[in-house]
């Protein structure tokens with residue numbers, strides 16, 4: 004029986020453990036923070052739960068347009084109740100995963116793990132688990148999976164104190180909403196929290212090192228979001244690199260920018276990226292070197308350079324998404340256990356930014372098409388032409404679809420809509436399965452529905468030769 008030791012219990016680790024145990028391996032999983040990892044306990048799941056509460060306020064604000072008057076400012080927000088809901092849901096999710104792992108026979112250990120091979124090049128590896136009980140346990144493994152995730156990046160001049168200078172992991176401990184939140188960093192994390200706190204009625208300033216929000220996302224989508232945020236009163240400070248964040252005498256914070264400007268607020272949320280959890284793992288004991296940014300290098304089946312040692316998830320820096328982490332973990336186990344496995348394909352990964360409106364995408368990007376990397380036919384259909392959007396009072400958003408010029412095969416798309424994270428699926432299915440715009444166009448969509456814009460956009464993209 005193959006002995007597998009997994010270090011880290013986030014999506015990469017727990018999905019790998021489930022697959023490996025179901026394929027008959029003897030699996031031990033060691034995690035220092037709790038089953039579900041940072042994803043379930045501190046990052047993805049809590050943020051989306053919090054955003055679900057803020058969405059109620061968005062709907063209240065928009066209700067007036069539909070003829071129902073509710074005053075969002077008179078609605079009482081109980082932050083302690085929202086926070087305890089966030090934390091309870093995370094714990095429940097963690098317990099559910101724990102129960103599933105136990106039901107398939109995975110041995111769960113709570114503590115920190117490191118490799119302790121006595122010499123490089125051993126056929127089997129040794130892992131020492133320093134358990135939270137104070138005991139130490141040494142496990143022998145034919146296969147080790149490192150799935151240790153990442154942690155919020157800390158700027159030397161802006162060390163979070165958990166009270167006023169915060170990482171996203173501190174937000175659910177606040178007893179009151181900030182009066183003026185300064186969000187430093189305009190990546191996906193920053194954008195999601197700017198949107199969420201703005202919808203809660205909090206004054207928000209966004210400090211962006213670039214000239215726009217979410218520089219890595221679709222530029223048209225980012226523009227829609229910038230418009231919405233400006234309309235909601237968000238101040239965007241562009242080309243602004245934060246050097247320091249300090250507490251002020253009045254109890255607030257000041258963000259000091261590298262060009263001498265300052266931004267004052269009641270709280271600062273540092274959303275300046277993450278760093279991989281790859282120190283203290285004993286990697287030198289097996290002969291693994293990290294890349295220049297501290298990530299573990301892996302190939303498309305999650306192998307490191309050392310036989311029997313795999314890595315998956317945010318510690319590899321491949322694409323920091325829960326879905327990708329889980330897939331990397333599963334692929335590692337299929338490969339290690341000799342099952343047939345296809346290398347991971349990032350071109351088919353669908354992802355979403357949970358702002359209001361949401362932004363979702365899959366496949367090749369508009370930027371890759373515009374700069375000539377990929378040849379494609381493209382269409383962008385504004386949502387305000389969609390009957391269902393009009394009925395629901397949705398003014399903003401669009402559907403973009405990209406297809407191969409000759410064959411009409413769908414290679415990517417972007418959706419900006421309140422429910423873009425759901426609407427992206429038909430395009431993702433098309434990309435994954437090499438379907439054509441003809442296939443999408445000939446599919447019945449419900450009338451009236453937002454997904455009707457996907458079939459309509461596909462029709463607009465069809466040429467006579469797509470008709471088959």
Ligand SMILES: Cc1cc2nc3c(=O)[nH]c(=O)nc-3n(C[C@H](O)[C@H](O)[C@H](O)COP(=O)(O)OP(=O)(O)OC[C@H]3O[C@@H](n4cnc5c(N)ncnc54)[C@H](O)[C@@H]3O)c2cc1C
Pocket residue numbers: 010011012013014015016033034035036037039040041042043046047048050051114115116117150151152153171192280283284315316317318322323324325326327328357
């Ligand atoms: C604010 C935020 C929101 C996000 N929202 C989304 C989203 O909506 N959708 C999405 O797909 N992705 C989202 N992500 C990204 C997603 O959370 C990560 O991609 C995902 O958590 C990666 O999973 P992982 O298994 O690699 O690591 P993690 O979830 O970080 O888990 C790693 C675990 O390993 C443990 N560990 C570390 N070192 C050791 C050690 N030496 N011994 C034992 N255990 C150890 C850690 O304590 C942790 O529990 C979000 C990220 C952030 C920051």
Ligand SMILES: NC(=O)c1ccc[n+]([C@@H]2O[C@H](COP(=O)([O-])OP(=O)(O)OC[C@H]3O[C@@H](n4cnc5c(N)ncnc54)[C@H](O)[C@@H]3O)[C@@H](O)[C@H]2O)c1
Pocket residue numbers: 158187188189190191192193195210211212213218243244245246274275276277322323324354355356357
């Ligand atoms: N909904 C989701 O799926 C979701 C949500 C959050 C995060 N994520 C994942 O996590 C990844 C990382 O996102 P992120 O936003 O946490 O990190 P990021 O690294 O993408 O963005 C951090 C931003 O902070 C800026 N920055 C860095 N130092 C700065 C400084 N001193 N002053 C001002 N700005 C500074 C950077 O230029 C960058 O734009 C995403 O690409 C995504 O894969 C996913």
